[in-house]
Amino acid sequence: MTSHVTRPGPLGRVKWAAMRGLLGSVGRLSEGVRVGYRHGFDSGTMLDYVYENKARGFAGVGWVIDRVFLNAVGWRGIRARRELLVATLDGEVQRRRRRAARQVFVLDVAGGPGRYLQQLIAGLPRGHVRVECRDLAEAGLRQGEVLARQQGLGADVLAYEVGDALDPKPPASGAPDVIVVSGLYELLLDESVIQGSLERLRGMLAPGGVLVFTTQTRHPQLDFIAHVLPNRNGELWEMRCRSVAEVEGWARAAGFGEVESAVERVGLFAVTVARG
Template sequence: MPADAAGPTFADLRRRPPARSPRAWRFAGARAASRAGALLSDGLRIGYAEGFDSGPFMAHAYVNRPSGRTTLGRAIDRRLLARPTCVAFRDIRALAELAVLEAIDHSQATRPVVADLAAGPAPYLLHALAARPAARAVLGDVNEATLVAAARAADELGVGGRVSCSRADAFDRGALAALAPRPEVVVELGLYGIYHDDERIEQHFLDLAELVAAGQIVFNVQTCNPEIEHIARVWRNAAGQRCVWRLRPVEQILGYAAAAGYRPRSIMADRHGIYRVVRLVREGG
């Protein structure tokens, strides 16, 4: 279903329900239970400490190994990891790795470079590098600790010599212009849901075309999510604020891409239909 077609709209999610309403009481109870669970569940603890949209939480969801204090803590963690959103995280990791492999295979460069400036732990990209020895990667993120973890993971996979890491903001025009070596493929996962400004994302595609001129872009977009209100009213983001994510129809992002000169080559969805993973190619490329 298209974004905001059912359930609360984005504007609804940004507003708090009336304090005396049953919805407010219900989510207050859910927040209290979730906070209490964080005393035992490693996943909830990481989510509230680092953000449920952070690299450390994504890494925990990817591993999919329930952990925590006591049997009860591990049971709470198992329930968290079985939520449709966390299942979708793992699905799109696999789909993103497939899309990156396809992008590398379709690159005309002898030693293709893949850049991800909002990389997080970047397991999809690191595993793709392990499978394609000629490829290299440039990783960036605003979280220094996440970059350290990604570099360590690259070394463990034996691809550290083909990975460079630097602290960077994916929307920073200066960072895009300074990318070196120049990437043939740009990867952006999880970026468009946590940034709410449509104009910023539209401009970002134009910046990618002008400043990077990559032949291919791999991205994902959250199009619908039955848990979107729970996430907004119970979870916290990396800034310690309410975790309000914006749903967008994939057609909206494809429109921004088309204006920048890119067209879709493949579109894939997770098993719950929460996300779309898209590989774009540049017109004429």
């Protein structure tokens, strides 16, 4: 399966234009489709809606469209990625706690509302972990703060900050033990940007720290997404798939000594653990 988008001919352009028109009209009966058009189908707010996985829409037709939308293979892969990511982070926090009985500091540089971070915290004894969640989209951060308050999570446990994942500032509270990059590298077409990010994040880690990041290894709907769905910038959303071997090679080139990956159960995304 190709990892790149196919450029359509004249008939293909007509087909994709018709699908854009259908999704932008009838499709808006679905709450998920409306969220995608409002914030971008690649946004943290969109992913949070996918994570919640509760169909909503205008009357019965909208609900049905939304359920079909949420059941798309890519969104099922996203939810499976979250399960694997949370399990991986939980294992890394527990590993760090066994080595040094102190609170583990986790920094997520592009977490959006951070629903999976709240899931991680909820599964650990209070005081085992402290998380800082960053994103450029303030709407997602504010949404995450509301969700955190509803679960009784204060800023001492989960703090939200505006920040650029590709130009990260060192946290004022010290070097993180674990840095998370989830759902970002899948959106970047320039491989040198990813490689530069891996190098910068390695330099931010505490001694013996770990970077956990996700990548997309394949997707059966690359062409549909690239020709129909707008991203957070209002442009058509083009993605590129990459092999596990390729991204692991980038991590080793960035100076990480121990690198290993696992693919989620749907088979679209990998979660890679890179230790300094």
